Amino acid sequence: MLKNFKLETDRSGLVDVTSFVEDALKESGVQDGLLLVSVPHSTAAVTVVSPWDVLGLEDVHDEICRLVPTRIDFKHQYDTPQDAAGHVKAALVGHSKSFFIDQGKLGLGHSQKIYFWEFDGPRSRSVHVKVIKS
Template sequence: MIELELATRQREEMINITGMVREELKKHGVQDGICYVFVPHTTAGVTINENADSDVKRDILSGFKAMVPDIPYRHVEGNSDAHIKASLVGACVSVFVEKGELVLGTWQGIYFCEFDGPRRRKVYLKFIKAS
């Protein structure tokens, strides 16, 4: 298992980690298989989405704020909205690896989604080689 570290800078942000994942893929020399990307946090997640237009990230975060407003919830830490958003996004994505490359669509990127920052965060990767 590979551990990546991130430092988020805002309460809510989406960080494109595709390059970091590709770098680790090259280091480990996997040619064919699957890459699992897992976020071990309850107020952050990971998703695959548009990587060409930064307005999409802003729109996604705005949409989450509209769906899950920061209102007084019962949880004493005051970050229940972040827990809800993380649950909606999810903690894991999987990406096929073929000929040493991540199989992503033309406009797709892998994003770490922060909902309770700024913080130091971890992302775990696991490459499973096809037999």
């Protein structure tokens, strides 16, 4: 089963998509298998982070921006310096994550949530969830 959902991001940063992913899993009825979360965008990514301290989410975002700052000396400047930096950030973080499904539950730890990571917002975005029965 493939489920797609839309996001409207208002800025760059992390957006919790865990509930959308869990809803797709529940809708599939799959009890054991694999679940893939994928973003079809070159300036966005998907990651897993603990949400329990909001400042931790800010730290994660701040650090990727420190590692890959928006600047004008990128070799590729198709759109804006933010767009060029977004390509590099997304390539480093990754465009998909996979999870196991066991007894109908998503293989996440108690302090883990799935986040869509916007690097070039605001934008209209999509997230794909593929559920595969084993």
